[in-house]
Amino acid sequence: MTLIEWRDELRVGIPEVDDDHHALVDLINRLYTQLKSGQSAATIVDFLGELYASVARHFAGEEEIMKTHEHAHYEEHAAEHKQLLDDICNMIDDYQDGVLNDDQQMADRLDDWFCTHFKTQDIRLHELAK
Ligand SMILES: [Fe+2]
Numbered sequence: 003m004t005l006i007e008w009r010d011e012l013r014v015g016i017p018e019v020d021d022d023h024h025a026l027v028d029l030i031n032r033l034y035t036q037l038k039s040g041q042s043a044a045t046i047v048d049f050l051g052e053l054y055a056s057v058a059r060h061f062a063g064e065e066e067i068m069k070t071h072e073h074a075h076y077e078e079h080a081a082e083h084k085q086l087l088d089d090i091c092n093m094i095d096d097y098q099d100g101v102l103n104d105d106q107q108m109a110d111r112l113d114d115w116f117c118t119h120f121k122t123q124d125i126r127l128h129e130l131a132k
Pocket residue numbers: 064079083119123124
């Protein structure tokens with residue numbers, strides 16, 4: 003099942019970043035499939051943990067690239083990464099506490115989580131690909 007369709011507009015033109023983003027979209031779609039197919043809470047929490055680890059790795063890589071290229075929006079972008087990692091922790095807590103027990107709500111949060119950051123920050127990485 004597909005929550006986020008991988009498409010050309012999601013490419014920033016830096017192969018490592020594009021490959022990571024594609025892998026993250028795949029991971030989010032796999033999580034969405036698990037949510038929709040009624041997997042156990044333990045499986046979902048494990049998967050969210052896997053997502054957190056992949057995202058943390060990806061953000062560290064993206065931050066290295068920004069530093070190397072002296073990206074003008076580095077501080078702002080890196081601060082948002084911190085916030086986004088906290089958001090995943092909050093999703094895990096909310097899921098475990100039963101506050102976020104609706105599949106669609108979780109899917110909406112994941113979609114918003116990826117797409118909003120992409121549109122506001124990652125899209126500007128295009129500048130570094132030139
Ligand atoms: Fe980013």
